[in-house]
Amino acid sequence: MATTLFDERLLPTDIMVRDGYRVRSLRSDDYDYLNLWRKTEIPKIKAVPEFQKRFEAMKKTNSYFVVVVEQISSQKIVSALTLLLEFKFIHEAGQRGRIENFVLADSHCAFSLCIGSTLHSTLIELAKTLGAYKLSCQCDTGSMRYFTAHQYVNIHHFLDQRFETKAPAKWSNPQDAALLFNENLIPTGGIPEGIRARALRSPDDMDQYLKLLEQLTSVGYLSKNDFEQRFATMKTAESYFIVILEDIASSKIIGAASLVTETKYNLNCELRGRVEDVVVDESQRGKKLGVLLNKILVEMAKKLGVFKLSLECKTELIPFYEKFGYKESLKFMAQRFDNVVPPVVTTLD
Numbered sequence: 001m002a003t004t005l006f007d008e009r010l011l012p013t014d015i016m017v018r019d020g021y022r023v024r025s026l027r028s029d030d031y032d033y034l035n036l037w038r039k040t041e042i043p044k045i046k047a048v049p050e051f052q053k054r055f056e057a058m059k060k061t062n063s064y065f066v067v068v069v070e071q072i073s074s075q076k077i078v079s080a081l082t083l084l085l086e087f088k089f090i091h092e093a094g095q096r097g098r099i100e101n102f103v104l105a106d107s108h109c110a111f112s113l114c115i116g117s118t119l120h121s122t123l124i125e126l127a128k129t130l131g132a133y134k135l136s137c138q139c140d141t142g143s144m145r146y147f148t149a150h151q152y153v154n155i156h157h158f159l160d161q162r163f164e165t166k167a168p169a170k171w172s173n174p175q176d177a178a179l180l181f182n183e184n185l186i187p188t189g190g191i192p193e194g195i196r197a198r199a200l201r202s203p204d205d206m207d208q209y210l211k212l213l214e215q216l217t218s219v220g221y222l223s224k225n226d227f228e229q230r231f232a233t234m235k236t237a238e239s240y241f242i243v244i245l246e247d248i249a250s251s252k253i254i255g256a257a258s259l260v261t262e263t264k265y266n267l268n269c270e271l272r273g274r275v276e277d278v279v280v281d282e283s284q285r286g287k288k289l290g291v292l293l294n295k296i297l298v299e300m301a302k303k304l305g306v307f308k309l310s311l312e313c314k315t316e317l318i319p320f321y322e323k324f325g326y327k328e329s330l331k332f333m334a335q336r337f338d339n340v341v342p343p344v345v346t347t348l349d
């Protein structure tokens with residue numbers, strides 16, 4: 001029996017869909033989803049196990065919501081768009097949504113705008129249902145009007161850099177339940193004496209880490225249980241790398257930054273990386289700790305085999321990030337949702 005990637009009851013029911021088509025979740029037997037990307041048929045024998053492996057991996061994380069448009073008469077997927085959820089500690093352990101991976105069958109190019117709009121409207125509603133506090137996407141300058149019509153605004157800048165991918169380092173989640181990720185991934189060179197770069201620890205780091213994040217944005221109230229739940233969700237996903245800078249003498253957290261990876265299931269499982277929530281304690285700014293955190297994340301991204309690393313930032317921080325190889329490329333579009341139910345819950349079933 002084929003299974004759905006997510007509970008289809010989460011999908012809105014009031015979005016206009018072209019006659020003869022329906023919107024639904026990706027299913028475990030939707031092998032032609034990969035063909036949409038490759039634009040050519042791939043031998044089934046290879047495609048089936050490969051697809052199923054990817055499908056199960058996506059499902060496990062509770063973060064990939066691949067919504068497809070199916071042509072009812074041919075039962076073929078003609079288009080798809082993904083809502084990716086990113087779990088956070090900020091905004092009461094909120095989650096943000098990202099729109100990614102729009103794909104359309106050549107045969108349906110003439111309906112591009114209408115299918116794109118259906119998918120987009122569906123994902124916006126889905127993101128709200130899932131309690132996302134923000135939804136974002138990237139686009140070229142020419143498409144900004146389209147996204148503006150969907151209530152997005154262009155506030156921050158989108159910067160990225162690409163790497164020549166090498167074989168990723170072998171790593172697995174640490175045995176130590178308190179550690180978010182395997183610290184072997186953190187580079188050892190270039191760290192000043194008296195400072196330790198390490199992985200986030202739960203629950204020991206809770207108070208200090210949340211206090212530091214308050215210097216970046218609102219954090220709100222999190223109980224110890226909320227913190228541990230969110231930590232566990234991140235650890236299970238194996239795609240959250242929150243690096244802590246600690247002053248060894250005082251055991252104080254003086255900086256932190258997150259690298260979050262996304263597996264591009266459509267692109268040979270390549271990894272995309274995002275830099276998030278970079279913050280240095282006010283008392284320690286101007287001592288190149290921001291530089292250190294960024295260098296660490298770039299090195300870790302390369303080690304993990306990330307092909308593209310990106311971030312969003314305010315205008316005044318562009319020169320800061322350009323030092324690490326980022327360039328402004330696409331436009332960053334985002335919309336915020338007020339009144340979402342505080343999504344302290346991590347399970348989505």
Ligand SMILES: CC(C)(COP(=O)(O)OP(=O)(O)OC[C@H]1O[C@@H](n2cnc3c(N)ncnc32)[C@H](O)[C@@H]1OP(=O)(O)O)[C@@H](O)C(=O)NCCC(=O)NCCS
Nearest residue numbers: 216278279280285286287288289290291312313316317320
């Ligand atoms: C941005 C931040 C992480 C920088 O950390 P930091 O340790 O003070 O920065 P560094 O000492 O490593 O600074 C390195 C360089 O970046 C520049 N820089 C640092 N903060 C800057 C800012 N807010 N605007 C512009 N340039 C900045 C410094 O002038 C310095 O330039 P130089 O090498 O030419 O002397 C820190 O200011 C911070 O935590 N800010 C609040 C949270 C935030 O805005 N995070 C970024 C979210 S995208």
